[in-house]
Amino acid sequence: xxxLPEVETIRRTLLPQVRGARVLHVEVRERRLRRLIGPDFExxxxxxxxxxxxxxxxxxxxxxxxxxxxxxxxxxxxxxxxRSSAQAPxxxxxxxxxxEGERDLVFNDPRRFGLLCLGAxxxxxxxxxxxxxxxxxxxxxxxxxxLFRGRRLPVKNLLMDQRTIAGIGNIYANEMLHRAAIRPRRxxxxxxxxxxxxxxxxxxxxxxxxxxxxxxxxxxxxDGNGRSGYFQLELAAYDRAGEPCxxxxxPIRRIVLAGRSSFYCPRCQR
DNA sequence: ATATGCACCTGTGTGC
DNA sequence: TGCACACAGGTGCATA
Numbered sequence: 001x002x003x004l005p006e007v008e009t010i011r012r013t014l015l016p017q018v019r020g021a022r023v024l025h026v027e028v029r030e031r032r033l034r035r036l037i038g039p040d041f042e043x044x045x046x047x048x049x050x051x052x053x054x055x056x057x058x059x060x061x062x063x064x065x066x067x068x069x070x071x072x073x074x075x076x077x078x079x080x081x082x083r084s085s086a087q088a089p090x091x092x093x094x095x096x097x098x099x100e101g102e103r104d105l106v107f108n109d110p111r112r113f114g115l116l117c118l119g120a121x122x123x124x125x126x127x128x129x130x131x132x133x134x135x136x137x138x139x140x141x142x143x144x145x146x147l148f149r150g151r152r153l154p155v156k157n158l159l160m161d162q163r164t165i166a167g168i169g170n171i172y173a174n175e176m177l178h179r180a181a182i183r184p185r186r187x188x189x190x191x192x193x194x195x196x197x198x199x200x201x202x203x204x205x206x207x208x209x210x211x212x213x214x215x216x217x218x219x220x221x222x223d224g225n226g227r228s229g230y231f232q233l234e235l236a237a238y239d240r241a242g243e244p245c246x247x248x249x250x251p252i253r254r255i256v257l258a259g260r261s262s263f264y265c266p267r268c269q270r
Numbered sequence: 271a272t273a274t275g276c277a278c279c280t281g282t283g284t285g286c
Numbered sequence: 287t288g289c290a291c292a293c294a295g296g297t298g299c300a301t302a
Binding site for chain 3: 002003006034058073074075076077111113114115126160162169170171172216218219220221238239260261
């Protein structure tokens with residue numbers, strides 16, 4: 001579910017509501033996430049005040065004082081939602097942070113591919129390997145050319161490689177390649193300057209459009225207030241196999257790259 | 271360096 | 287109705 005636009009949507013909806021809030025109580029109902037939640041998680045978090053939430057790729061960082069952070073990754077099915085403390089727990093609510101003002105920040109994740117951990121920036125190995133953020137930096141044909149130099153793999157695989165660029169997942173890789181009119185299987189180091197320029201522009205426009213519409217709610221994505229996004233209505237390629245291309249009407253094709261469903265228009269994307 | 275498969279999980283949709 | 291199977295927004299590891 002959550003790629004950069006969804007994670008950024010959650011950050012933006014939570015930020016004004018949790019800024020400065022103190023964590024009164026920590027309840028962990030399930031410790032077996034992607035990484036086991038450590039035994040000292042509750043005691044290290046209790047009593048801390050949450051600062052300005054940051055995002056790095058698909059990771060959220062909640063400053064908790066003393067140069068320490070609560071690091072959150074939503075995996076495939078995770079959500080982070082603010083609810084009234086009076087609400088009964090739901091299935092797959094794994095972690096609840098009781099905040100001042102009778103509100104709970106709840107981490108829910110049916111598939112448990114998500115991750116929560118505490119640490120200083122330098123101690124979080126997850127963050128050490130991720131690449132530049134596509135929303136925070138200026139993306140040009142030159143920048144992409146440098147990043148793609150000598151990389152012979154399909155451009156879609158590289159777009160989804162978090163060490164190369166952080167935050168792009170399967171939905172948005174497909175969408176930006178459609179908007180840039182580039183076939184997903186094209187070798188990254190063989191793209192022409194004109195195509196790199198189109199991709200840089202598509203990367204910016206797809207991600208900013210998706211953030212503006214509150215992300216894509218394919219089946220169940222919700223923002224920090226439990227509301228759905230609207231970018232799923234704009235999807236031109238993702239999950240549209242057999243449906244007509246919005247530009248030319250040709251049926252969208254599905255292929256598998258790196259084990260992931262990939263969608264493209266055989267006429268628009270060369 | 272690249273390519274593939276699998277593992278980790280639960281939920282949903284499909285076809286029989 | 288039940289059952290088997292494929293597949294899903296992600297990541298990391300093992301194997302060629």
